[in-house]
Amino acid sequence: MKPGLRGFFDTMEAYFTDPAPEALERLYAAHPGWDAPRARVALYGQMVRHHGDATLDKLFPRVRGSVDAQTWAELVRDYAASRPARPFEMNQVGAGFPDFVADAARTRTLPDFLPALARFEWTDFAVYLSREAVPARVERLTVNPTLAVLEHPFQLCAWLRRGGDARPAPGAEVALLWRHPVRLVTMYLAADDRALLVLKMALEGLTPEQVAAATGVDVSHIHAAVEERAAEGLVLRP
Numbered sequence: 001m002k003p004g005l006r007g008f009f010d011t012m013e014a015y016f017t018d019p020a021p022e023a024l025e026r027l028y029a030a031h032p033g034w035d036a037p038r039a040r041v042a043l044y045g046q047m048v049r050h051h052g053d054a055t056l057d058k059l060f061p062r063v064r065g066s067v068d069a070q071t072w073a074e075l076v077r078d079y080a081a082s083r084p085a086r087p088f089e090m091n092q093v094g095a096g097f098p099d100f101v102a103d104a105a106r107t108r109t110l111p112d113f114l115p116a117l118a119r120f121e122w123t124d125f126a127v128y129l130s131r132e133a134v135p136a137r138v139e140r141l142t143v144n145p146t147l148a149v150l151e152h153p154f155q156l157c158a159w160l161r162r163g164g165d166a167r168p169a170p171g172a173e174v175a176l177l178w179r180h181p182v183r184l185v186t187m188y189l190a191a192d193d194r195a196l197l198v199l200k201m202a203l204e205g206l207t208p209e210q211v212a213a214a215t216g217v218d219v220s221h222i223h224a225a226v227e228e229r230a231a232e233g234l235v236l237r238p
Contacts, residue, residue: 017081052080052093059094060121062164063101066111075104091125098122113168116152120160120175123148127177128186134179135236141202141226142236146179149191157190180233187232197222198229 011030018026024041028034053076057064064072083096102115132145151174159168174191189195201211208226212219230237 052076052090055090055093056097059091059125060097060118062121062160063114063118065164066114066117066167071108071110075101078104091129094122094125111167113154113156116150116154116156117168119152120150120156120177123150123177124186124188127179128184130179134181138236138238140205140238141198143199143202144178144181144233144236147234148177150175150177155190157188160188176234178234181236182233187234189232189234194225195229195234198225198235201226202235 008031011027024038027041028038056076056079067075079097079100083100098115098118101110101118104110105112105115127146127148130146134145135142151172153170153172154168155171155173156168157173157175159165175188176191176195177186177188179185180187197211200206201208208219208222211217211222226235226237229235
């Protein structure tokens, strides 16, 4: 790329990430003699910023709903300035937002659970778009290949199931997120003994009868746990 063209793109990036009214004049000052209509360039800048803002609104609705409108606007503005949107696929604009929120929480007054929530919402979306191939048929109990595991110090799963009222309760949680193989939506749950047992069975190739013999638990209860998690798509079964 020629230096002049590189400089043009650098100044356009600065323009897109600066919502101040004088940003347009700074752009033109950097390119004396440029005769592109100001109204069109202004509209273009507004459109680019709107798409970036709207994408974050879509990807992080719970984060947005957990702060006031001014705080959200400031987060979106500062994120765009610190991490300009370069991905050709717009949704990837959100990839760095959880880390940005975690950094921002150290210097701003934000809800303490916000970094964990941002990471959860991005993982939710990433799992939904996962390119992991889910086999149509399996020969043995198999973990859903789209499974992602998060650990955080808040009870986010229960809070989200309640509709995100008030604030999540504190407490260590291991959250499991995966895409349902038929419904193609992201599923999630706080890992409990039943879910972890079924995952262990899938990973180690254990049968319900083997687990029953080793633990003394009635085999019908183990079969029921497998049925439950298979219906949810956490594991795939023959």
